[in-house]
Amino acid sequence: MTDQKTIDAYSSRVAAYLSIPLPPEQIESRMAFAEAVGEGHVLDLGSGPGSDSAFFLREGLTVRALDATPAFVQHARENGVDAHLGTFDDVTEMAEYDGVYASFSLLHAPRKDFPRHLAAIHQALKPGGVFFLGLKLGTGEHRDDLDRYYTYFSQTEIEEALAATGFTIDRITTGMGRGLAGSYDGFILVLAHA
Numbered sequence: 001m002t003d004q005k006t007i008d009a010y011s012s013r014v015a016a017y018l019s020i021p022l023p024p025e026q027i028e029s030r031m032a033f034a035e036a037v038g039e040g041h042v043l044d045l046g047s048g049p050g051s052d053s054a055f056f057l058r059e060g061l062t063v064r065a066l067d068a069t070p071a072f073v074q075h076a077r078e079n080g081v082d083a084h085l086g087t088f089d090d091v092t093e094m095a096e097y098d099g100v101y102a103s104f105s106l107l108h109a110p111r112k113d114f115p116r117h118l119a120a121i122h123q124a125l126k127p128g129g130v131f132f133l134g135l136k137l138g139t140g141e142h143r144d145d146l147d148r149y150y151t152y153f154s155q156t157e158i159e160e161a162l163a164a165t166g167f168t169i170d171r172i173t174t175g176m177g178r179g180l181a182g183s184y185d186g187f188i189l190v191l192a193h194a
Contacts, residue, residue, distance in 0.1 A: 006108055006148040010048075011071040013146075018049055018075075025175040026103070026134065029189040033101055033132040034059040036170070036191060040098030043124065045091065046105020050076025050083055056101070057081070064097075066090060067105075088113070091120040099130040104187075107135050111151045118165040125194040131167060133158070137174070137186040144183070155188055167192040 010017065022030075034056055044053045047065035049072045056063045057080070065083040067073050076083035084090075088109055091100075100121050109117055121131060138152030153161075155172070162169055173189040 003108060003149040005143070007069050008147075010069040010148075017072075018051065020179065023175050023177040023187075025173050025189060026177070026187075029132065029134070029173055029191065030055060030101075030103070032171075032191055033099060033130060034061065036130045036193075037061060037099035041096070042099040042101055043091070043093075043097045045088065045100055045102040045121070046108070047076060047081070047083060048072050048105075050079055050081040052101060052103055053081040053083070054079060061099075088117045088120070091117070091124050093124040095126045096124050097129055098126055099132070100125055101132045103132065103134040104136070106133065107150050107152070108148065109151060110149075111141055111153075114151065114153075115161060115165065118161060118167075122165050122167060122194050127194060129194045131190075131192045131194065133162070133188075133190040133192070135188055137188050153188075158188060158190060162190065162192055167194060 041062045042056055044063055044065040047053050047067045050065055053063045053065040065076050065081050066086045068087050073083045073085045106117055136152055141151045143149055169192045171191045176184055176186055178184050
């Protein structure tokens with residue numbers, strides 16, 4: 001994610017972002033991801049201020065966090081997370097991770113780049129590695145009330161994109177949640193493996 005307006009929106013709202021409660025579906029799916037990985041090394045892709053990374057560390061996983069927002073990376077580092085400044089294009093590893101966790105991050109990438117990012121994630125996972133993907137459901141690409149850039153997908157589009165990349169979907173959960181901009185949006189949480 002390299003959209004400066006989106007990065008700026010997050011940079012000025014770290015505390016507000018941290019105060020948003022996770023929906024029950026997301027809490028349960030995050031735990032399911034940790035349990036599916038079991039032990040090993042995970043990439044928290046688009047890690048935000050590192051809350052999920054910190055959770056995975058408490059669950060005994062080793063974590064590398066990657067985010068494009070400097071304020072998020074700084075906050076994560078201050079809280080003991082191995083956080084790095086970078087974009088989705090910095091995922092270049094080969095069979096490095098036991099799991100990749102992309103929670104509401106890839107929705108900031110242009111639609112045309114989505115297949116390329118999924119392919120890079122698949123390549124970065126060890127065979128059988130676990131992939132978590134959280135996205136907002138909808139159509140089109142547009143900016144929200146905070147001027148953040150979003151790409152929305154239907155469940156069918158997501159299922160087809162994952163299958164085309166070589167992922168096997170293990171489970172799908174949908175729900176509704178309130179985000180940083182205050183709107184309530186439908187979301188999808190996918191657990192898959194390479």
